Amino acid sequence: MSGFGLRPSNGVVLGAILVLAALFRLHDVQQPLVDAFSWREASTAMMADNFFLRSWNIFFPEVSWTGPGPAYQGRELQVISYITALLYAVLGWDEMFGRLVAIAFGVWGVFALHRLIERIWGTAHAHAGAFLLAIMPGAVMIDRSFLPDPAMLSLVTTGAWLYVAYLQNDRIPLLLAAGLITTIGVLAKLPGIAAVVPMTYATFLILQRRGKLSLHRILQILPVALIAGALILGYYRWAHYLGTNYPPYHIAGSGYLWSDGVAKFVSEGFYIPATWKIASNWLFTLPVMIVAGIALLAAPPTTPETAPGRAPWFFHVWLAGAALVYFFAAREIKTNPWNFHIFNVPMAALAGRGLILLSTIGGDQAVGTRSRALRLVAITAVIIIGGSIPGLTLMKTPYAxxxxxxxxxxxxxxxxxxxxxxxxxxxxxxxxxxxxxxxxxxxxxxxxxxxxxxxxxxxxxxxxxxxxxxxxxxxxxxxxxxxxxxxxxxxxxxxxxxxxxxxxxxxxxxxxxxxxxxxxxxxxxxxx
CATH class of the missing domain: 3.40.50 (Rossmann fold)
Structure with a gap:
């Protein structure tokens, strides 16, 4: 891990976290697409099949449930289904490939979050936040599903990490890579746009703290942002055109503020009761929500590691950006709960912060290393036994x-x-x-x-x-x-x-x- 700026001991910890993330996601990897997400997974799998069997044009995603076809639909850029189709072409058809591609993105997302948190809050918080993302039931469940969302979260998290690195060390290649990867992430699933909010916050805070906030620097970033915005807008306009001009005239997603109306959203309480049920039963579960809540009640870390060049409220702002997306698409997100995946990054980071706070209650001198370790083990056991395992058991049930x-x-x-x-x-x-x-x-x-x-x-x-x-x-x-x-x-x-x-x-x-x-x-x- 030395190539990523990690000391060997920290590299070992990160390696162990990544192994844990892989093990959680690979469990039951051979399960057919019969779990709680079977509806959307089957459509994604059909699009992979149709790329492989009918047309390799990624701009014409096609399902098989509206007759002999063609059945093009307005959907996000098919990153996971297209990669899966390529694997079919090389290795032969196997339905498990879809899950494996999603898992690969999910494990990389844990790694990217670790590197991002390390640049924002330091190494200890990076270990804790990555660990939480590795085991949180909602993150694990979505990352093992044949869905576009694992690619979205992994890519926008990687883009955010590279962008923060660019703001801290001024390397133009990092800016270009961040722009490209974030763009593909948002194209892979539109809720990824929420990551732009903390990235914007980091732009002004980090550059201002480093004394490098200037018109020249903003004009350096602006073309990348404009090109990214144009690509995203252009693709989703194409998806809308495809879904409105080709049978079966279907555009993925529904239930937005501008279509349902404010009155409908208000009358339903912005679907908060249903969202709470999702969050507490399997997405985060109560143990994770409690430790994240502790972090929200405390200030971000103020150690020397978070000196100028850091953006301490980055994950709070990410959570606010995700909440803004929810505000405009509450019914769609509640109905198709894998869309909550964009919340998993800030929740994991904040829960990691809460984990560290709980482990050091009483002050560093009053709490020895052994006592802190025992606390961490106990809290981790509660999270896994009381949250992750029941949540995953619920969602993996073969409903279909x-x-x-x-x-x-x-x-x-x-x-x-x-x-x-x-x-x-x-x-x-x-x-x-x-x-x-x-x-x-x-x-x-x-x-x-x-x-x-x-x-x-x-x-x-x-x-x-x-x-x-x-x-x-x-x-x-x-x-x-x-x-x-x-x-x-x-x-x-x-x-x-x-x-x-x-x-x-x-x-x-x-x-x-x-x-x-x-x-x-x-x-x-x-x-x-």
Whole structure:
């Protein structure tokens, strides 16, 4: 680690933290995409498949759950799915590659945070903050998921580290690298824009403290910032164009302040009750929130290590930047909670600060080295046993396992080119289509402004099914536990639809888990 300015002993500590981060993330790495994030993971996995099988154009991400396609969608730059597709091309298809790519970004993110904290608060806090990011359940869960967010957080954290290093030592290559990496991070997922807030704060504070804040220095930074902004704006304008001009006319994300209106957000209390449940149950858990809260009640470190050239409130400002993103996108972030990943950097840094404060209560002279070590071990045990393990157990639960089984059965029954229609434990989750290795539709079909997380009444569901049959849908599969967001089970709520299928299709599978029908050519209205 000497190449990164670390003494050998500190390098050993960092190495141990990185090993721990990898072990936490690699546990259950072979689990299919059936955990709490299966919906979004299946879509990401489909985009990797379609890069590999259909087109390598990264600017046309495509899913497989809206029919034979093409099914381009307005989405973030597909960093993780594209790298995964490249691995498929070199090593052959294996669904585990998506998780491994995400984990690699996640472990690097722990390293980048360590280097960033060391430049802001010193080495001891760097060890503590990186350790917390290594084991925090939300960070671990998201970093092991086939999602774009691990790349986002890793890249913007790396960009922030390099940018702070540039502000401290004036090396232009660091500025250019920071601009490029941060830009790719924000393109990988838009919440990464929150990192720009503490970077802006650091610009003025560090340069002012070093006596180098001048118009000339700002004009040196400004072109990099403008180019980054233009690239980010240009890409997301393209994503909007793609999602509004190509079927199924879908742009990822919804529930923003400007679309829902301030009144809606206020009436829902900015979704704070739901956010608290997410934060306390698995994202941070109460032990981490408590130690981070202690840090928020105290001042940042004021040791000689945080002398001029430092920005002591950097992580507080990052937390404020993340809160600003939440203010404008509260419903979207609450509904798709992996978007909270941008909060994990400031929470880990602050929790690390709280960990150090707790270990030294009573003053350095009153607390011996052995006592401090015992305190750290005890607090760490509480965090891991009382927070990380329960949080990860909750989120790794195979909620979509029957959807995975449905997809695997459809893969066995169908032929290449067959189109499938599926309804899985969570209505709208495309996990069964992914594991069928076919293209098709979720039921009800998704895309555009449709809410495909809700079941249709039978008078609408039957014509919808017939419209899909007219588009050459060959198979219809439903898990017997398929429910919508109102907890209505399809096989109970849509009894007329099931009866219609029994009249017009062949029931091929009927077991404890699923129903699968082979669809005959479309029947005309008279036959109904």
């Amino acid at each position: 396992d029957s959807g995975h089984k449905l997809g695997a059965r459809l893969s066995e029954l169908s032929q290449p080119g067959d189109l499938v229609v599926t309804a899985t434990p969570t209505i709208g989750d495309p996990v069964a289509i992914y594991y069928s290795r076919r293209r098709g539709w979720v039921f009800p079909p998704g895309g555009g402004e449709n809410d495909w997380s809700m079941l249709l009444a039978d008078e609408d569901a039957i014509p919808t099914l017939e419209a899909l049959r007219a588009q050459n849908a060959t198979w219809f599969g439903v898990t017997k536990n398929a429910r919508d967001m109102q907890r209505r089970k399809l096989i109970e709520y849509n009894k007329a639809l099931i009866a219609h299928l029994d009249r017009t299709a062949e029931r091929v599978v009927d077991d404890d888990t699923m129903l699968i029908y082979r669809l005959a050519p479309r029947v005309d209205a008279a036959a109904n």
